[in-house]
Amino acid sequence: MECKKTAPIGVFDSGVGGLTVVREMIRQLPEENIVYFGDTARVPYGSKSQKTIIRFSEQIIRFLKTKQVKAIVIACNTASALALDAVRDEFDVPVMGVVIPGARAAVEATLNQKVGVVGTEATVQSGMYTKIIHEMNPQIQVIEKACPLFVPLVEEGFKEHVVTQEVIEYYLESLRDTDIDAMILGCTHYPLLRSRIKRYLGDKIQIVNPAYETAMDLKAVLEKQQMAHDGVSGRKSQYEFYVSDAAEKFRRFANTVMPFDVPETNVVNIEGY
Amino acid sequence: MECKKTAPIGVFDSGVGGLTVVREMIRQLPEENIVYFGDTARVPYGSKSQKTIIRFSEQIIRFLKTKQVKAIVIACNTASALALDAVRDEFDVPVMGVVIPGARAAVEATLNQKVGVVGTEATVQSGMYTKIIHEMNPQIQVIEKACPLFVPLVEEGFKEHVVTQEVIEYYLESLRDTDIDAMILGCTHYPLLRSRIKRYLGDKIQIVNPAYETAMDLKAVLEKQQMAHDGVSGRKSQYEFYVSDAAEKFRRFANTVMPFDVPETNVVNIEGY
Numbered sequence: 001m002e003c004k005k006t007a008p009i010g011v012f013d014s015g016v017g018g019l020t021v022v023r024e025m026i027r028q029l030p031e032e033n034i035v036y037f038g039d040t041a042r043v044p045y046g047s048k049s050q051k052t053i054i055r056f057s058e059q060i061i062r063f064l065k066t067k068q069v070k071a072i073v074i075a076c077n078t079a080s081a082l083a084l085d086a087v088r089d090e091f092d093v094p095v096m097g098v099v100i101p102g103a104r105a106a107v108e109a110t111l112n113q114k115v116g117v118v119g120t121e122a123t124v125q126s127g128m129y130t131k132i133i134h135e136m137n138p139q140i141q142v143i144e145k146a147c148p149l150f151v152p153l154v155e156e157g158f159k160e161h162v163v164t165q166e167v168i169e170y171y172l173e174s175l176r177d178t179d180i181d182a183m184i185l186g187c188t189h190y191p192l193l194r195s196r197i198k199r200y201l202g203d204k205i206q207i208v209n210p211a212y213e214t215a216m217d218l219k220a221v222l223e224k225q226q227m228a229h230d231g232v233s234g235r236k237s238q239y240e241f242y243v244s245d246a247a248e249k250f251r252r253f254a255n256t257v258m259p260f261d262v263p264e265t266n267v268v269n270i271e272g273y
Numbered sequence: 274m275e276c277k278k279t280a281p282i283g284v285f286d287s288g289v290g291g292l293t294v295v296r297e298m299i300r301q302l303p304e305e306n307i308v309y310f311g312d313t314a315r316v317p318y319g320s321k322s323q324k325t326i327i328r329f330s331e332q333i334i335r336f337l338k339t340k341q342v343k344a345i346v347i348a349c350n351t352a353s354a355l356a357l358d359a360v361r362d363e364f365d366v367p368v369m370g371v372v373i374p375g376a377r378a379a380v381e382a383t384l385n386q387k388v389g390v391v392g393t394e395a396t397v398q399s400g401m402y403t404k405i406i407h408e409m410n411p412q413i414q415v416i417e418k419a420c421p422l423f424v425p426l427v428e429e430g431f432k433e434h435v436v437t438q439e440v441i442e443y444y445l446e447s448l449r450d451t452d453i454d455a456m457i458l459g460c461t462h463y464p465l466l467r468s469r470i471k472r473y474l475g476d477k478i479q480i481v482n483p484a485y486e487t488a489m490d491l492k493a494v495l496e497k498q499q500m501a502h503d504g505v506s507g508r509k510s511q512y513e514f515y516v517s518d519a520a521e522k523f524r525r526f527a528n529t530v531m532p533f534d535v536p537e538t539n540v541v542n543i544e545g546y
């Protein structure tokens with residue numbers, strides 16, 4: 001099993017958002033090698049249908065399998081919500097998403113049994129966060145809200161613009177006026193708006209970032225299955241990045257998110273997998 | 274050649290935006306049958322690379338050819354700017370884009386030889402509008418400006434929201450402060466924001482919508498090549514709509530743009546072409 005322990009973990013997302021999950025994995029699992037795929041030719045997923053998102057996810061998992069990954073993390077909330085059930089049993093490596101870890105963190109965080117969820121249109125329409133939370137605790141009231149403009153605002157570098165503040169108010173006013181005390185950032189782009197969202201919602205609402213819990217869960221799975229990388233003193237973990245389009249633009253964005261210089265990024269014709 | 278005359282015209286776009294071109298074609302060429310393809314599984318094109326946009330365009334043209342189209346209109350400015358040269362000679366039907374007609378209209382409209390162009394990031398980075406305008410008149414000064422948030426704002430139904438007004442001001446302030454007297458709406462979504470843009474820019478700047486000129490050009494090409502539909506009294510023209518994803522969402526949007534009830538829309542697995 002030695003080769004399995006040193007094998008990389010595959011992570012994928014519709015584009016750059018999943019890097020917030022990679023960042024958390026590097027923090028919590030510094031010994032692990034990672035192969036990342038961002039589907040920049042077909043981004044965004046949040047407005048697309050379940051059937052299409054399952055097909056895209058299957059293609060990407062087949063690509064990641066060629067990299068001999070020992071486990072796969074679907075870092076995209078939309079793909080986790082819509083495709084995880086379909087792909088989990090199709091492949092012979094553990095596949096995990098971000099929705100279950102995110103839901104569990106919210107269930108643990110809420111004191112008054114009221115949780116908010118923000119995400120893409122597809123994630124919210126799937127109702128997957130509500131379903132998973134209710135499986136954990138049927139008493140919890142869940143209010144989901146789609147915020148489709150958050151992704152383009154982040155991707156276009158509008159994080160600090162006044163327009164972003166107004167869009168935050170537009171989407172979140174109705175949530176702020178409820179008595180939720182925990183809110184899941186149900187899209188990997190949203191942690192990049194975290195401080196502004198936090199400031200708007202105030203201290204009474206705890207913000208849950210599923211990336212943190214996902215990395216914890218992954219660690220537990222690897223340890224349980226005796227697949228965790230043992231680590232070798234002085235060795236540097238390896239990170240590889242692949243995209244389906246616009247590698248240079250991806251690399252520029254990645255460099256603003258990652259704690260190190262992102263190496264050369266390779267373009268993959270993902271439709272061929 | 275009778276079958277050619279009655280054959281449909283193929284029109285494609287990255288998504289719903291090209292419907293503004295179809296609307297104009299129906300107005301100016303009411304006898305023609307139309308087959309429309311919207312690449313809703315891979316929308317938007319505006320942030321993607323030339324290589325990818327050429328591949329997508331080739332797949333779509335191969336699909337449209339199965340519908341025995343007699344001519345093809347690339348209704349998407351980004352695909353027109355980045356892929357027209359590559360695909361034009363590859364297929365045995367006339368293929369035209371929206372950039373050349375749009376550029377010509379602006380050249381005719383400007384009195385003080387200063388033209389503005391707004392479009393997606395990919396269209397503006399290609400510099401294609403400037404290149405084409407300079408081929409027509411090298412004296413004209415062209416100022417191009419990417420407005421990447423306009424597409425998601427339109428797609429998310431924010432046409433009337435105050436945020437849209439602010440984004441318009443953010444992008445167009447620098448253009449308004451020049452002395453351009455004509456501005457091309459270099460993306461098929463932008464005509465849906467036309468009245469707000471017009472109000473912000475004021476009367477001194479004439480807004481050019483390439484859709485109108487494209488339909489005129491198409492009419493001229495069909496007549497010159499004796500391929501125009503003769504029309505039969507009492508006959509209704511046929512319009513077919515295909516997408517690569519989310520047919521029902523497309524149909525709902527299309528119904529807000531088109532002057533008739535959009536019929537059932539079929540999903541095509543475009544990656545297979």
